[in-house]
Amino acid sequence: MKIALIGNGKMGKKINELASQKGHFIVCCSDSKTSIETLDLSNADVAIDFSTPDSAFQNITHAIYSNIPVISGTTGWLDKKSEIEDLCIKKKGAFLYSSNFSIGVNIFFQLNKNLAKLMQQYKYDCTINEIHHTDKIDYPSGTALTLKQDIETINHRNITVKSQRIKDTVGTHQINYSSLNDEIEIKHTATNREGFAKGAILAAEWIIGKTGVFNMNDIIK
Numbered sequence: 001m002k003i004a005l006i007g008n009g010k011m012g013k014k015i016n017e018l019a020s021q022k023g024h025f026i027v028c029c030s031d032s033k034t035s036i037e038t039l040d041l042s043n044a045d046v047a048i049d050f051s052t053p054d055s056a057f058q059n060i061t062h063a064i065y066s067n068i069p070v071i072s073g074t075t076g077w078l079d080k081k082s083e084i085e086d087l088c089i090k091k092k093g094a095f096l097y098s099s100n101f102s103i104g105v106n107i108f109f110q111l112n113k114n115l116a117k118l119m120q121q122y123k124y125d126c127t128i129n130e131i132h133h134t135d136k137i138d139y140p141s142g143t144a145l146t147l148k149q150d151i152e153t154i155n156h157r158n159i160t161v162k163s164q165r166i167k168d169t170v171g172t173h174q175i176n177y178s179s180l181n182d183e184i185e186i187k188h189t190a191t192n193r194e195g196f197a198k199g200a201i202l203a204a205e206w207i208i209g210k211t212g213v214f215n216m217n218d219i220i221k
Helices: 010-021 056-065 078-090 103-118 142-155 194-207 216-220
Strands: 002-006 025-030 046-049 070-072 094-097 125-132 160-165 171-178 183-190 212-214
Touching: 002 010, 002 056, 010 025, 010 194, 046 056, 046 194, 056 070, 056 078, 070 194, 078 094, 078 212, 094 194, 103 142, 103 171, 103 183, 103 194, 103 216, 125 142, 142 160, 142 171, 194 216
Parallel strands: 002 025, 002 046, 046 070, 070 094, 094 212, 125 160
Antiparallel strands: 125 171, 171 183
């Protein structure tokens, strides 16, 4: 598989490392000094985007216009996500977005929804706590916002998200239900970035040859 890597930060470097170990090739790479418009995407089978909130929309748009399927894990730009989805359908392209590509986190998403359904009839206060490294630009994290949206959709109430940024932390997400009598808590803690990178590469392998708009649930199913 030939990959156009959009973004060369912590996640981009980890994807580059693991993709090479699997026998894939990074044919081009954009970063803060190299705009995607200057790259030749014609040799790429797929583009993987882990860029920045300010550049993601432009990067993904360029890849779709170049007829390249796109995997994106960049958060903080989702106010324009519907525009990308409309463009993808119009151009008969392929686009898969996930706020988190870790298989463990996507299982955690399902646990969160199941717990929210169980808690519908009980009077517990619910909060979400998320911790990430100090280099993470957006907050709350995209993962925390997905958890929040899922709970609010099921329980029809506003959920508070508390964000912390701590040096040398990969990522922790914790859901807490509390009452005067007890507390219920579920938590996911990432110990490294490898799980996120593996999930993104899996998604890239999966999307080749497909058209449409997808998410990680389509793969996990």
